[in-house]
Amino acid sequence: MVLRSVTALAAAVVAGCSAGCGGDDRARAAQVDLTLRQAIGQRFVFPFSGTTPPRGLERRIRRGEAAGVVLFGRNVRSVAQVRRTVRRLQAIPRPRGLRAPLLVLVDQEGGPVRRLPGGPRRAAAQTRTREQARAAGREAGRLLRSSGVNVDLAPVADVGRAGSALRRERRAYPGGAASVSALAGAFASGLRSTGVEAAYKHYPGFGAATVNTDDAPARIRTPLAELRRVDARPYRDARGLRMVMLSTAVYPARDPRPAAFSRRWIRGELRGRLRFRGVTVTDDLQTPAVEGFGTPAQLAFFAIDAGVDLPLFAGDYATAARAAEGLRAAVRRGALTRGELEAGARRVLALRARLRP
Numbered sequence: 001m002v003l004r005s006v007t008a009l010a011a012a013v014v015a016g017c018s019a020g021c022g023g024d025d026r027a028r029a030a031q032v033d034l035t036l037r038q039a040i041g042q043r044f045v046f047p048f049s050g051t052t053p054p055r056g057l058e059r060r061i062r063r064g065e066a067a068g069v070v071l072f073g074r075n076v077r078s079v080a081q082v083r084r085t086v087r088r089l090q091a092i093p094r095p096r097g098l099r100a101p102l103l104v105l106v107d108q109e110g111g112p113v114r115r116l117p118g119g120p121r122r123a124a125a126q127t128r129t130r131e132q133a134r135a136a137g138r139e140a141g142r143l144l145r146s147s148g149v150n151v152d153l154a155p156v157a158d159v160g161r162a163g164s165a166l167r168r169e170r171r172a173y174p175g176g177a178a179s180v181s182a183l184a185g186a187f188a189s190g191l192r193s194t195g196v197e198a199a200y201k202h203y204p205g206f207g208a209a210t211v212n213t214d215d216a217p218a219r220i221r222t223p224l225a226e227l228r229r230v231d232a233r234p235y236r237d238a239r240g241l242r243m244v245m246l247s248t249a250v251y252p253a254r255d256p257r258p259a260a261f262s263r264r265w266i267r268g269e270l271r272g273r274l275r276f277r278g279v280t281v282t283d284d285l286q287t288p289a290v291e292g293f294g295t296p297a298q299l300a301f302f303a304i305d306a307g308v309d310l311p312l313f314a315g316d317y318a319t320a321a322r323a324a325e326g327l328r329a330a331v332r333r334g335a336l337t338r339g340e341l342e343a344g345a346r347r348v349l350a351l352r353a354r355l356r357p
Contacts, residue, residue: 032095032096032097034345036341037065038064041066042345043067043309043311044066045312046060046069046313047071047320048075049075049317051077051081053088054317057069064094064098071104071106071115072106072107076117079147082116083148086148086149090357100349100353102352103355104149104150106149108149109140109156109171110136110154111170112169116147119136120140122136124171124172125173126170127173127183133155133187134187135190136190137155137189137190137193138193140154140187140190140196141193145195145196150196151196152197153201155200156184156201157181157201157202157235158180158201158207158231159177159180159230160173160174160180164209172207176230181234182237184200185234188238197243197351197355198241200245201244201245202247203235203244203246203265204231204254204269207231208221213247213248213289214287214288215287216288216289217250219250220250221253222251227251232274236274243280243281243351246259246265246281246283247260247283258293260282261290261303266307277347281308281310281311282312285312286313286319296320296326297322300324300327301326304344308344309344
């Protein structure tokens with residue numbers, strides 16, 4: 001089964017690349033016909049255990065049925081080893097039109113959250129000036145670039161409140177919305193100067209949560225006006241923002257569902273009010289925050305139906321693969337339209353097309 005709307009695909013990729021895709025890469029990404037499995041695969045980055053990617057993942061990449069991978073501490077022995085692993089994955093032959101660099105994602109925020117050995121050692125909470133933030137971004141970027149990683153799931157753009165989990169974890173920049181916006185922007189600028197893409201997180205703002213969604217469900221009762229005025233400011237101020245991570249917390253001021261499953265937050269606020277046109281990725285969907293909402297296939301469907309491009313399953317390859325297979329079933333029964341599936345695939349392909357090899 002092949003998705004044939006190539007003209008629409010070309011137009012959307014060109015629009016998505018307007019911030020800086022090279023013309024040749026943009027054209028190649030725009031002219032590909034996608035099978036249904038490939039269109040679904042472009043909506044997933046896959047985790048795995050250890051330092052050797054599973055054969056199933058390598059076969060999936062070879063068929064053009066994966067947007068990339070996400071790496072964690074369990075995948076890292078050294079920078080040199082990560083570089084070898086990434087080179088092995090990037091060297092896998094892929095179908096014509098899908099040969100742009102795979103997304104390789106990692107959390108390298110600085111301070112307590114560093115998946116690769118090295119910098120930045122300064123935590124966000126210890127960052128006081130734009131110069132320090134930009135230097136930290138450059139330090140992270142140089143390390144990741146040398147490892148073959150091309151997307152940093154950072155900076156944390158949450159405006160921390162007193163008593164919040166992020167303040168305890170030293171992951172929030174100091175000060176109010178203006179300070180966080182400036183420091184997050186400087187980190188992202190430093191990161192991009194090395195050729196590594198940045199992903200702001202965790203929209204619509206996790207700075208008031210008292211628990212980490214990795215550990216428990218979180219419900220943030222901040223009024224909508226404050227979320228828009230304070231927590232959204234770093235996203236509103238951002239320049240050249242191409243990737244945003246959605247929180248899995250619940251924000252009842254706008255929706256009783258987690259933000260990662262909410263059309264109101266994603267389509268209404270992020271893409272509507274803030275006019276964000278880049279790629280959206282969820283926070284990990286294999287955590288206590290969302291485990292009560294359904295099976296992996298159902299969670300992936302909820303996220304994509306809400307407008308997410310990349311539902312992230314960070315725990316294991318098999319679960320992510322089951323979630324991807326569940327989307328095929330959703331298309332077959334008519335719960336997910338081909339147009340909706342293609343729209344997200346186009347945004348991901350546009351991002352891949354602009355990454356440095």
